Amino acid sequence: MSSDKMNIWILVNHRQGTVEKETYGLAAEAQRLLTMSKQNSEEYCSDGKITAVALGAGLDAELKQLGAYGINSVVYAEGQELARYNGELFAEVLLKLYEKYKPACILMDHNTETSDLAPRLASLMNTSIVTRVIDFTISINREIAATRPVSSGYLFEKFKLERTSCPVITLLPNVLNETEAAENRNIEIINEKIDPGTFNLKTKVTEIMEAAPEDLEIDEAEIVISGGRGVGKEESLDIITRLAKSLKGSVGGTRPIIDWQLLPFERQIGQTGKVISPRLLFACGISGANEYTTGMEKSRLVVAINTDPGARIFKFADLSVIGDVHEVLPRVIEKIEERGIWNL
Amino acid sequence: MKIVVCVKQVPDMESKFVVVDNKKIDEAQIAFKMNDFDEFAVEAALQIKEKMGGEVIIVSAGPERVVKDIRQAFAMGADWGIHIKDPEIDAGDSTVIASAIHKAIEKIGDADLVLTGVMSEDNQFTLTGVMLSHLMDIPHGTNIVKLEVADEKSITVNRELEGGLNEVIEMSLPAVLSIQSGLNQPRYPTLPGIMKAKKKRLDVMTAADLGLSEVGAAGSKTEFIKMFVPVSEHKAEIIEGDAKTAAAALVNKLKNEAKVI
Structure with missing residues (x-):
């Protein structure tokens, strides 16, 4: 472990220039994890922090608002190539950022994109991954355990994650509760310039096709x-x-x-x-x-x-x-x- | 084209799930079947074979019972297969399973395309396909809703994204694709298909045969702790009467009591 400082990363979920509410839910979960680890082991994590990591373009104003959700700093990789999700590219960029900052764990909300991104990243990092988590805990010796539904939710399974590396965890959106914004605190935004040209990508996106605009998405409908x-x-x-x-x-x-x-x-x-x-x-x-x-x-x-x-x-x-x-x-x-x- | 399809046998979700010793399900009460998503992958492979020629090879890991569903894929039209049969591999996590499948694919040699279901119905990790492509160091696409093989060198696929978007991507072959359900209509095996399936070649391989040293807990990055049944409570109000009376009462409740419409 490069540092005993518990630095929890959450991946910013954003769409069309707006941070999605799952991000705030992730911040609340990260906060819970920090509090828990603090209770379990004073000297380890008294100075734990939450870092939001964002890949995208034109997000500066939105990212500044994250201070209101208990996030201490933002690592922001900005670039037009990152404006839209690209699994291969995002995983490579996140690997670079991980290698530089060595966070304790990386949390994402589980969705179509992260179900692609999280395993890519975990493979590149050669670390443990648990997807579709509904609950996770940290024990006195800093062991992370995660619970997830299996067999269509008839059963739950609990796993322990490898301690020596930075685990990647995706959380089911229904456990990410909406969080009230507190007073906005000053938040440090660290800009990272990463040239996508340095990666030798194996796939090429040729087109993005829109769904019919009159159909409201079911997870947004009242x-x-x-x-x-x-x-x-x-x-x-x-x-x-x-x-x-x-x-x-x-x-x-x-x-x-x-x-x-x-x-x-x-x-x-x-x-x-x-x-x-x-x-x-x-x-x-x-x-x-x-x-x-x-x-x-x-x-x-x-x-x-x-x-x-x-x-x-x-x-x-x-x-x-x-x-x-x-x-x-x-x-x-x-x-x-x-x-x-x-x-x- | 040499197409490998990774198939997993899963419990039928309609089965009765009883947990034994907080560790496993009571298999005596479970009907097993081929993972739905893998059925779409088998069908996709068969359609490519029909168009381009070649062979479809099934790889599946698990105990003796999985032979039933490997034969099911044979009956649909797959040519032969490898049954990875080793309790030490089954005891491992996704990393171990992906490594074992990787070794099996190496044994097969010169695969042009590897298809998996996007996830298994029981565990729903969405991991194996991605991990496999990483081990093989070849291109990969998840959530594939459409695929077109132009030639033996490259493939064009549609991937499902958030917000109802589809992404069209091109990649060179060999590649790994994780297939989403609904991509096609998986065929039913024909009677001659079922008869032929019994005679098709099925190689059984252990970790040792595959040259896989790190199995079980040693090769895993996660450690299974326990399995348990969640609890849920809910009460319902039944609206009585014939369709007309019930419909009127329902609209009234929604409008005036719950005030949701």
Whole structure:
């Protein structure tokens, strides 16, 4: 260990020039880890710190705000080539930064990009990695242990991580709680110039394709209408879209719906898809396999509609209707439109 | 083209999971199957073979029971395979598994393309494919939702990104790709396929056969501590009545009680 100072790195998640809220959740987790290690071993970590590491362009103003979340400093690799995610390049840049600063561990929120980046980085660093973590602890001898769900969340597994190196950990977004900003403190921003030309990249990005702009992402939507096997194939799914339209919500599905190619991947709710926490979620014709419920159990209000009174989904629902989606939903839509809800 | 597909056998997620000694699941209650994501990878490999010619080789690690799903891949059309069968390898973490698969691929020799599922349904680490490409020092793409092999030298793929974006990337071969589900429609084995599968070549290899010295805890960077069942509690209100009555009551509750619409 190059230094006994516990320096925890969190990777800044940003999109279109804005820092995403998961970053603040990571800062809170890092803070928790520091407090825990302090309690366990005074002399080790009395001067522990949290460093945010950012790769991107045009982020200066946003990064200055991070002081309000208990982050002590920012290491910022800026460059137009880094403006958009590139797994190979990002991993190489992070390796360089790691070698220079030798942090104690690197935390990321688990998403499509970090599920690519984290293992790349851990391989380059030749270090331990645990992905999709829901809880981690640090013991008196500075051992890190991480807990993660397996087998669609039916089970949890706990792992100890190799102590001699800097572990890479990705945390599931549903455990990253939103953090209130405190008064902004002065934060040191260290600019790192790294020339991407020095890396011999093996892949070449030729094009970025946009998804349809009218479709709101399900993990950002306040209201989500989701359908499962019980809705049926092909046109049957139209009823879900119609309800989403009348409630100004977004459409999601369970894994079978995605595998039947009725909806694109990014609309999959569940352990292997998106984890969502909308204010209102309709679960229509969904039995409630763990795969799905792990992705929605943080939703504020859940309405379940299913013909089977014994369906597991009802354990997760606040309001339940036992009935056929195709009989109930048209009447729900009718009622909503009749009430002229948007004019009340 | 010589295409290697890494296949993992996983518990069917509909099985009953009972934990024994805080360490493992009771396999007597589990139905095992091929990892869904790997099925898409097998299908992708078969489609490339149909277009370009060549062979599809399956590599899978695990105890005797995994033979069933290697044969399943054979029945779909894969040509032959390697069964990495060594409890010391199974006792290791992703690093050990990736190293063992790497050695097996070296034994096969001259692979043009290596496909894995993007993750396993049970552990969902999303690690093996990336680690493998690092060990092999060849290009890699994760979350592949589309792939086109133009010739035997290079490949163009679409990767899934955050925010509903797709990234189109080009890489030279050999390469490793981690396949996302929904990329294709995996075929069902035909009866002649199933018959032929029984006779296809399956080499069994241990760590010693592969020349892998660091296995089990020695080769691992993480140490498994325990496995346990999480607890969850929730109560529900059932809205009674026929579809029309229930629909009206539901909209009323959402609007006037929960005030969410």
